[in-house]
Amino acid sequence: MSDPDDPHANISQEKISVDQKDPFSVTPWEVEGQVDYDKLIDKFGTSEITSSILDSFKTITGEIHPLLSLEYFYSHRDLDWILEKYRHGERFYLYTGRGPSGMIHMGHIMPWLFSKYLQEKFNSKLIFQLTDDEKFLFNQNLSKEKINYFTRENILDIIATGFDPKKTKILVDSKHIQHLYSIAIEIARHITFSTAKAVFGFSNSSNIGMIGFPPIQASPCFLPSIIEKAPTPVLIPAAIDQDPYWRVTRDVATKMGYYKPAQIHSKFVPGLGVSGKMSSSRPETALFTTDTPELIDKKVLSAFTGGQATVQLQRKLGGNPDVCPVFWYLRYFFDTGEESEERFLKCKIGNLLCGECKADLSNHSKTFITDFQKRREKAKDSVDEFIYTGDSF
Numbered sequence: 279m280s281d282p283d284d285p286h287a288n289i290s291q292e293k294i295s296v297d298q299k300d301p302f303s304v305t306p307w308e309v310e311g312q313v314d315y316d317k318l319i320d321k322f323g324t325s326e327i328t329s330s331i332l333d334s335f336k337t338i339t340g341e342i343h344p345l346l347s348l349e350y351f352y353s354h355r356d357l358d359w360i361l362e363k364y365r366h367g368e369r370f371y372l373y374t375g376r377g378p379s380g381m382i383h384m385g386h387i388m389p390w391l392f393s394k395y396l397q398e399k400f401n402s403k404l405i406f407q408l409t410d411d412e413k414f415l416f417n418q419n420l421s422k423e424k425i426n427y428f429t430r431e432n433i434l435d436i437i438a439t440g441f442d443p444k445k446t447k448i449l450v451d452s453k454h455i456q457h458l459y460s461i462a463i464e465i466a467r468h469i470t471f472s473t474a475k476a477v478f479g480f481s482n483s484s485n486i487g488m489i490g491f492p493p494i495q496a497s498p499c500f501l502p503s504i505i506e507k508a509p510t511p512v513l514i515p516a517a518i519d520q521d522p523y524w525r526v527t528r529d530v531a532t533k534m535g536y537y538k539p540a541q542i543h544s545k546f547v548p549g550l551g552v553s554g555k556m557s558s559s560r561p562e563t564a565l566f567t568t569d570t571p572e573l574i575d576k577k578v579l580s581a582f583t584g585g586q587a588t589v590q591l592q593r594k595l596g597g598n599p600d601v602c603p604v605f606w607y608l609r610y611f612f613d614t615g616e617e618s619e620e621r622f623l624k625c626k627i628g629n630l631l632c633g634e635c636k637a638d639l640s641n642h643s644k645t646f647i648t649d650f651q652k653r654r655e656k657a658k659d660s661v662d663e664f665i666y667t668g669d670s671f
């Protein structure tokens with residue numbers, strides 16, 4: 279079956295290879311194996327978010343967001359620099375995006391929820407890119423019609439996230455390329471094929487559109503400087519899979535007279551199956567913003583857990599929350615830090631049964647998704663307001 283999240287599924291091009299020695303691999307297009315997040319920091323050359331960065335957040339915002347204290351957002355490039363700039367009065371733009379290859383699941387909206395939080399706290403303008411071109415080029419199974427459909431649907435999810443309409447602009451690559459093209463060709467001129475091969479793993483059988491695509495995702499990093507007519511810092515919240523794009527962008531930034539874009543990287547929300555990130559390619563283990571309450575119940579009920587085979591054994595031996603997607607899902611989305619610690623300990627000593635955690639997850643998810651769906655419905659009236667026209671922000 280085709281995999282809408284995996285642009286290399288069933289395509290004739292040679293599969294893009296990553297370091298075969300590693301038991302896991304993370305690229306912008308696929309995540310395989312059990313990710314070792316610390317190792318990924320070394321491999322990608324990013325930095326961990328230190329307590330001094332958390333202190334800076336606290337100084338500026340008066341708090342540390344749970345997704346930071348829980349280390350869901352755990353890695354960065356130049357985050358300290360951008361916070362320092364902010365403290366000295368220089369505002370930054372936010373930039374994030376979506377490749378519209380399917381409907382939106384809870385993993386996708388994590389960076390969006392965090393971007394909304396940053397937008398509020400730092401009064402930032404946000405550029406949101408929809409890379410419909412990327413999905414068309416990287417997945418031979420997706421038709422333009424399907425991608426257009428997902429683009430329209432995904433825009434509703436973006437708006438439903440609750441971004442400030444006055445400070446948020448959406449660009450759909452194939453429709454608004456006139457605002458990016460001139461930046462993209464300048465970026466492209468600085469990136470050799472040999473760099474693109476090394477960073478993205480392109481090979482002779484990759485189609486030439488794939489090879490030419492990275493500058494398109496890089497260009498919104500510099501659009502704020504053009505809008506503001508002065509070098510403008512940009513912070514990109516996303517999961518760490520997108521980092522290769524920023525690596526090449528950062529390399530060319532100074533050559534083009536711009537600041538290097540800063541990043542804040544998250545881990546992945548796990549799917550509800552045995553392992554792996556939440557992905558549209560395994561819809562039975564992903565919760566989508568369009569799922570019905572019955573479907574949510576069904577998916578959560580059949581979720582894998584870190585529990586024992588029987589209630590008796592669970593009471594006697596305790597469970598293993600570390601490997602339990604239900605635990606992690608609750609931790610990242612719904613539990614407070616304290617609740618999560620308590621859940622962890624109670625599970626470990628056998629005082630908590632998987633059915634109880636599943637009931638919590640189901641109830642929280644149903645409330646969240648039902649509310650989200652109401653906002654999604656309302657979003658249909660405000661699409662135009664969010665589209666970038668180039669005249670103003």
Ligand code: TYM
Nearest residue numbers: 374375376377385386389407409516517520546547555556
């Ligand atoms: P896409 O559509 O694959 O993913 C959209 C965003 O969701 C993040 N993500 C996840 N986060 C947590 N848990 C998961 N299971 C999970 N799965 C996906 C991704 O990191 C991403 O932030 N090429 C991009 C689109 C894009 C973009 C950007 C993304 C264009 N410009 C700038 C981030 C920032 C893509 O296909 O994302």
